[in-house]
Every structure is written in structure tokens, then in C-alpha cells.
Amino acid sequence: GIQVEQSPPDLILQEGANSTLRCNFSDSVNNLQWFHQNPWGQLINLFYIPSGTKQNGRLSATTVATERYSLLYISSSQTTDSGVYFCAVDSYGQNFVFGPGTRLSVLP
């Protein structure tokens, strides 16, 4: 089945810094989503982005489907951005597969 990798596995930032999280996948996808899991365990849907670029406030995402990767940009990070960021994909006819996540800690 499809393989999903995320990098970096851990990231520590000072408040106000910018960051880029990467998701690589091994096959064509028809669905790609980015999620933020907060310290209470809730999975928050950030972007549905099988291709192209989207922006939502301080967050933006780009998926280059032909090169099988997606990037999540966080600008002017805040302590509330801390948590684990997951990329999840499903390929045609396959199940939704999550990456291992990037654990982000934003320090005040």
C-alpha cells in the first residue's frame, strides 16, 4: 500500500518563528489532508489539498501531486500551534493512510 513519510519528526520553535513541514507519499493520491492534533487529542482538519495551494490565516499548504509531496507552512508561530501535525492520504481504491506526524513545540 501507499507509504507516507513526514519530516522533521520533531520541531522546536520560538514564538514568532516560521516553519515548513513536509509530507512525502509513494503513490498517486486523490485525497490529502493536513491535521493538527492538539494536546487534548482532538484532530483538527487544517486543509483538504490533493493538489495546488491553499491559505488560511497564518497557515498555508501546497501539494505537488506529480512529485508526490505536500508542504505545510506555519508563519508567526504561537504557543497554541503546539501539537502533532499529521498528513493523511488516500490513493485510488485504497484506505486513508496517516503519516507518523511532526511534533511541534512552540516556546514562549
Add this chain to the structure above:
Amino acid sequence: DSGVTQTPKHLITATGQRVTLRCSPRSGDLSVYWYQQSLDQGLQFLIQYYNGEERAKGNILERFSAQQFPDLHSELNLSSLELGDSALYFCASSADTVINQPQHFGDGTRLSIL
């Protein structure tokens, strides 16, 4: 608020017992998905239902079963519970089972086996 409701939020039980987790999808969504998040396995897809019918199966144990009812809510039944079944169980829903539909997740049920 994703619109997906899961109950209960927390469940504590003992080995060998049986529990039922409940999920109400977003209004209008026909597909329901169940996922398990454990410390050692990460987030894994268990099973999908679409309009009452099973559509896809992932890494779901034989001790686990699910169903989707005519009102589209779904239940995940876990039996003969083992310590390793302790995990966060998520339900998600989407409008359709066809491609190009985002999934919306509930807040999860945290299951602890003592």
C-alpha cells in the same frame, strides 16, 4: 466543531470485557470511518461504512466489529478486550465514498483497559 459526535469521551474497563463506541456523522454525510490511535501503531484505519454497507476494511481485529444504522449513526463494538486495545478511537465522516471528499473527525473516545 467538526459536526461529528462521538460518545462516550472516556471509557475505562477491564480485560475480557466488551464495549460499544458510538458515532453520529455530520448531517448529510453518508460515509463513516473508524480509526485507532495507539502509542505504538500510530493512527490506523479500521473500517468504513457507506449508507449502511461495509465499504473498506483495514487493520481491524476479528474481536472488533462495526455497523452503520439506517439513521447513519455507527457503532464500533470491541470484545474480549486486551491491554493492548487501550487507545484513542476516532470516527470520521464524509459526504460520499467517492474520491475528492474530505473527512471530518470527531473528538475521539479514549479507551483505557485496566
